[in-house]
Amino acid sequence: MPHAPTTFDIELNLLLEAVYQKYQHDFRHYARASLRRRIRQAQERFSCPTVSRLQERVLHEPEVFAQMLQYFTVQVSEMFRDPAYFLALRRHVLPVLSTYPSIRIWVAGCSTGEEVWSLAILLAEAGLLERTIIYATDINPEALKAAEAGIYDIARIADFSRAYLEAGGTRSLADYYTASEHGALFDRSLRRNAVFADHSLATDSVFSEVHLVSCRNVLIYFERELQQRALGLFHDALIHRGFLGLGSRETLRFSSHASHFSEFCAAERLYQRL
Structure with missing residues (x-):
């Protein structure tokens, strides 16, 4: 006999449904364990003893909903995170992409833009940046603003620099940013062909045909139904023989879309559309 839902879970379901009805943001199929933890953090942040009280504020105070997006979504990102992934892109994927006259890349769930x-640095070093459009999408407008600004805490730069070298970088990461009182400001020329836009993997459709989709450490926060939807979007967006990159804890292996892809660099979670 299934366990009866707790009051917290009942309230959480009502909150997610209310957000969908009011704001058209669909978090109903996000992984619950992580979501429960983040909603409890939001209760503390907004001094709401119950989720119902939090729902009331979200529905009647749009500014609270805007701030809540950081709790509904996970904004964790690093430059050259999992360097082996970027090394595989550098060595195996970019040489293939270089055979196209123009290149389109979709970074889905770009968070604050480190990826x-x-x-952009990888493409610049391969001589491909000028003929590449990068679509960077997320559902959090504040994260998108940070992504477009490209300003990061100086305290993070040492880790970024190590990862850059492990990813096959042949220069110094310092060549790409200027230190200021606000942080490390990355070279504006790197974002010349980048488009930052709101897009939801839960509710929106494909908007362009692309050669590479990089969606890393996003699917782990989705329930299976939403994972399948997102993977279907990536499949539909990719050109024939296009590439899909996932996070180190994500895989196509058990999805209904597995038969539509081949493993290109299996250890680095890089796939190629059949």
Whole structure:
């Protein structure tokens, strides 16, 4: 006999449904364990003893909903995170992409943009940036603003620099940013062909045909149904023989879309559309 839902879970379901009805943001199929933890953090942040009280504020105070997006979504990102992934892109994927006259890349769930800037550096070093459009999408407008700004805490730069070298970088990461009182400001030329836009993997459709989709450490926060939807979007967006990159704890292996892809660099979670 299934366990009866707790009051917290009942309230959480009502909150997610209310957000969908009011704001058209669909978090109903996000992984519950992580979501429960983040909603409890939001209760503390907004001094709401119950989720119902939090729901009341979200529905009647749009500014609270805007701030809540950081709790509904996970904004964790690093430059050249999992360097082996970027090394595989550098060595195996970019040489293939270089055979196309123009290149389109979609970074889905770009968060605060560290991966976007990392890819731009990779492309610049391969001589491909000028003919590449990078679509960087997320549902959090504040994260998108940070991504487009490309300003990161100086305290993080040492880790970024180590990862850059492990990813096959042949220069100094310092060549790509200027230190200021606000942080490390990355070279504006790197984002010349980048488009930052709101897009939801839960509710929106494909908007362009692309050669590479990089969606890393996003699917782990989705329930299976939403994972399948997102993977279907990536499949539909990719050109024939296009590439899909996932996070180190994500895989196509058990999805209904597995038969539509081949493993290109299996250890680095890089796949190629059949």
